[in-house]
Amino acid sequence: MIILNEEQVATVQAHLASAGLSESLSAELLDHLCCAIEARMEEGADFPTAVHTTLKSWPIRHLRGIQKNIRFTTKIKPMIFRFTTAAALLAGIVFMSPGFSPSPVAEVTTCTSHHNEEMLYSLTLPEKFEPPSASPIAGVEMEDILSCGYGMRTHPIFKVRKFHRGIDLKAKSGTPVLATADGKVIFAGSDGKYGITVRILHEDGYITVFAHLSEHIVERGDHVILGEKIAAVGSTGMSTAPHLHYEVLKDDKPVDPLALGRALPAGATEG
């Protein structure tokens, strides 16, 4: 029985990563693709040929289509259903109400169905990017390992009141650092006081910054997906102990990373 080795799996993963799928779907499809490739290899094809034939029927467009389709059937369709039910109920209440006269009801119903249709379009076409709200450390909530929050604080080295542009998360040196949303690496390397740093550009003008790393795994230009390992915690640059300095910028202005999980930001805060 043929089983793909790590390097071969990584080749397939790279293809999936370029589609920018959610982590769980990506893992599921990775297994599916690997099984299909293994089956082709069992039939006598070599790895490059098997990969080529398998991936040919799985173009990026197709992969994104699956994700969109899942989102539509599991989230948007029920939402439309609920909306329609609510509208029908409302119409029913209006209809049953004692002060009912036929003409305004007709208006209400046509108006609702029109809105419903509009809602369907606005929901299916553009996919709203959700701001990066995941934790950069696997399996740990940011709040639980927070050593220094966002905002004004006394600087640990300079001992003066300074604005802290991000949050500090306690973690051992070498702990994997994960991408907190899909995006593209725009910087990976040494950056003065920040030490080894990775910067990722996301949709909607969001940038995430990971600083004081011991190493970076991704390189500039790489596309990363939510939950992908990008670096390891360290204490490079101006740092007193191993920790992760994590920043989220919206249109180049820092925002509180912890606030993103709770509610949508009302805009960038003062820097």
Place this chain on the structure above:
Amino acid sequence: MYSKELIKGTLRTVILRLLDREGRLYGYQMSKLVNERSQGNYQLSEGSLYPLLHKLVKDGLLVTETETVNGRSRRYYRITEAGRAAATDRREEFRRFVLTMRTLLDLQPE
């Protein structure tokens, strides 16, 4: 090979029945089994299989179990009691449908 419309209308019934018989399967295994049992006539596309599986999970007819196999994480789908009930209902409905179609289309058993 059957038309997209026929596959689309029956995929849920086929997958539920398959899981009702087997208990637990992963995505690739399902498409392989269906393909084999239909001698390649019923070809389901992954583009419709995965959205359906996720929908069935959301509806409580299936649950997922993730395991590491050959160094990769593999997501198994297991049928729930509600899923078994749905599988039986749909299969029964389809049986009646086939009989109706036989009359409507004037089909003679071969």
